[in-house]
Amino acid sequence: MEKTEKKPLEKVCIICAKGSLEDVYATLVMANGAVMEGIETNVFFTFFGLDGITKERMNHLHTATTGNPAMRMPGGIPFPTMLGGLPGVETAVSSMMRKQMEELDMPPVDEFLEMITAGGGMIYACKLAVDMFKLEMKDLSDEVSDIITIGQFYELCDGDRTQIIFT
Numbered sequence: 001m002e003k004t005e006k007k008p009l010e011k012v013c014i015i016c017a018k019g020s021l022e023d024v025y026a027t028l029v030m031a032n033g034a035v036m037e038g039i040e041t042n043v044f045f046t047f048f049g050l051d052g053i054t055k056e057r058m059n060h061l062h063t064a065t066t067g068n069p070a071m072r073m074p075g076g077i078p079f080p081t082m083l084g085g086l087p088g089v090e091t092a093v094s095s096m097m098r099k100q101m102e103e104l105d106m107p108p109v110d111e112f113l114e115m116i117t118a119g120g121g122m123i124y125a126c127k128l129a130v131d132m133f134k135l136e137m138k139d140l141s142d143e144v145s146d147i148i149t150i151g152q153f154y155e156l157c158d159g160d161r162t163q164i165i166f167t
Helices: 021-036 047-052 089-103 109-118 127-132 150-156
Strands: 011-016 040-045 122-126 144-148 162-166
Touching (some): 011 047, 011 150, 021 040, 021 047, 021 089, 109 122, 144 150
Parallel strands (some): 040 122, 122 144
């Protein structure tokens, strides 16, 4: 039996395009894990994913309660979509999710971004989305390295052992 040579991942480039609590945290968890493994890490926030790096919103993200077929109530009972549209339900569910994350010692978004950059990871904002939402560098987390185009981000993703992940 022939053994194949393992080629470890050297670089990961993660694109965060959605701003829900679970989508931003998926990005942050993967980016932090890569940094901790010594993998070069570049994270690109675009469109609604910008909420994950916008100072006034990044620590107040919400969980989508409508149109989410995987949403469950305590005990695993499916969450009725109709309930998700009622006033206050999204806020309550989001608060519950944040509480559960705190119990697991998951840091808030701003601290997660600090951990990633302290470990050598790079955080970027999409120029098109920043312009579209009329944001400026001062509106973004201090951990954001630059506002770049998708073309510039793809240049950062060069290399044989690079993985691009879209969340």
